[in-house]
Amino acid sequence: MTVTLFIPCFMDALFPRAGISMVEILERLGHKVVCPNEIACCGQPPFNSGYWDEARTIAAPVLEKLKSAEAVVIGSGSCGAMIKKFYPELFKNTPQAELAKQVAARTWEFSDFLVSKLGVTDLGAKFAHKVTFHDGCHGLRELGIKTAPRALLSKVVGLDFVELKEESCCGFGGTFSAKFPMISTAMGEVKCAAATETGADFIVSNDSSCLMHIQGLLSRQGSKLKTIHLAEVLNQQ
């Protein structure tokens, strides 16, 4: 299968290791990976702020580039939800409405793609650490992804998995984190405290944007707890 990787803007600039891990994993599984260099962003920032015209300016060329992709795979539940769930909404009653629906139907979040589409859970990874998992809200509630990342982690050799006691948003929320930093920070503190309580060495997530927020708080607090993208864990041999 030819897999078209959609690398979110923040993953490209800040967390390239997560993207590289996805390439290596998919190639090891025997798939051809392509990555259209022209795609920079899915358009979620203006979309979530209510500027849908500007969001379409970004999203329309993205749709064109993904038009003939067999499968689009994204290492972020948030950007995945943008394409899978919100592009059809954004392009409703426009000439690209049909295309948006088609691309949405062929788009997958990374862990869901591995488990539900490829039927793979064991990637032969080894990661001898205690980890907990953070469900990004978009992946969890817009795309309904909960079991796939856990199924993948359960096959990692040496990995000690512990669930968080409570499910909650990390407080990132895109521009929300800058518009209402006090609320966003409080939410992040609750998340970090819950993760620390588990005694884990790492917080794993299938969304780098949440991890950026959590890591930003942990670093400022001087915590030893670290964050890592699911793909990087699965790529540890």
Next chain:
Amino acid sequence: MSFVSEFKTRASEKSRDLRHRSVIRTALRSYEVVRDKRKAAFQSWESARQAAAETKWEAINHLDEHLVALTSKLEARGTKVHWASNGVQAREIISQILRDKKARTIIKSKAMTSEEIHLNHALEKEGFTVVESDLGEFIVQLRHEPPYHIVFPSMHLTRGEIKDLFQKELGDAPSDSPEELTMVARRVMRQKYITADVGFTGGNFAIAETGMISITENEGNARLTAALPKTMITLMGIEKVLPRFSDLALFLPMLATAGAGQPMTCYNTMYSGPRQPGECDGPEEWHVILLDNRRTELLADAEQRDSLHCIRCGACLNVCPIFRNVGGHTYGTTYSGPVGAVITPHLRGLQDWKHLSNASSLCGACTEACPVKIDLHHHLLQNRRNASASEPAFFERLAYKIFAFVASRPVLWSFAKKFGRLTQPLQRLVTGGVIDPARQWTKTRDLPPIAPESFKEWWAKRKESQAE
């Protein structure tokens, strides 16, 4: 101060208040435990939600017919039905009834609609004495405060604070035990019940088929409010109608489960009229006021009409991480939390209240919790879209125009990354300070470094080496 700056000031203060955070979190965590236990008692909670949403859909989409049916049934048994387009009209109707009855004291059971029309304040200004009889409402009334939460009005207070309050206001607080404090409140209230001229209630559901109003409560105070005074007044929003009596079989346990984690609320009473000939109790006169107050504008909005499904259970507040951190009073609205953020812009003006829709990470916990399946967090997105479309913020739109211009041009995007990489060391020198362009983030959080080699750069290099 504008509504948004008031909100931000209060939110900053509350979200840093660790004591508040812990009180609310503890209370809501125990709520979650009992709620989940009660949800599990449903054969299928998800099917129950679907059925409830469909019933409400039917109720709201035929609201006109249901209201006519409800009214004629109520009137047939001697109830006086009044229609109020807005808060001013509702208050005038109520004042007129009180004046006609030469009333002086009004005993009230819990009614968020009365908060919505600022009834207590208006009546007190006219010289009436108003007493709240729901214990939580009684407590916040003593503090001259609006309810903190639509179901748990005084959940932000500890028993110690309530003891001190009772000591100060009632001169009686033997200990901070909830039982003893309740007995103090009960002694005060019983006297008020006896002397009250008029009883005032809200309504949880109105049944079109039978012409009944269903009131749900845990303390029995609404029953006394309805039974003791000679005149009863009920104020409710027009959206509270359910088509059939049998719908209560679903909605009563659902409201109790979602709202408080109870199998059923302790008292559920259906009122169908004032005292009938031959009956031994009940009010001699019953006035029902049906309140619009811009609900019909929500009804006209096909996209967000489902927010009229709301049964005011408070489930969305309970799970909302924003509510949990900023608390109920920060919103400055009658209805707080996610549902308040959705409907307040419709009820009180989009531009004045759009900030509540922005103050959300769009996590969707509210939508997941809503027993009648209101698409809450997507409505927040729609409010943002409507607000930007009708009155865009100049600099914000400009910023997004520039962002869109750059993000849709790969050369510019790649230049922006390189520029960021070069300038980030400079930003680090001023991190968190007033001249830091990223200070909204860096005041409390570290920024990750821009990678020396981006993914796209790695990918291009790799493709080049593979080609060789």
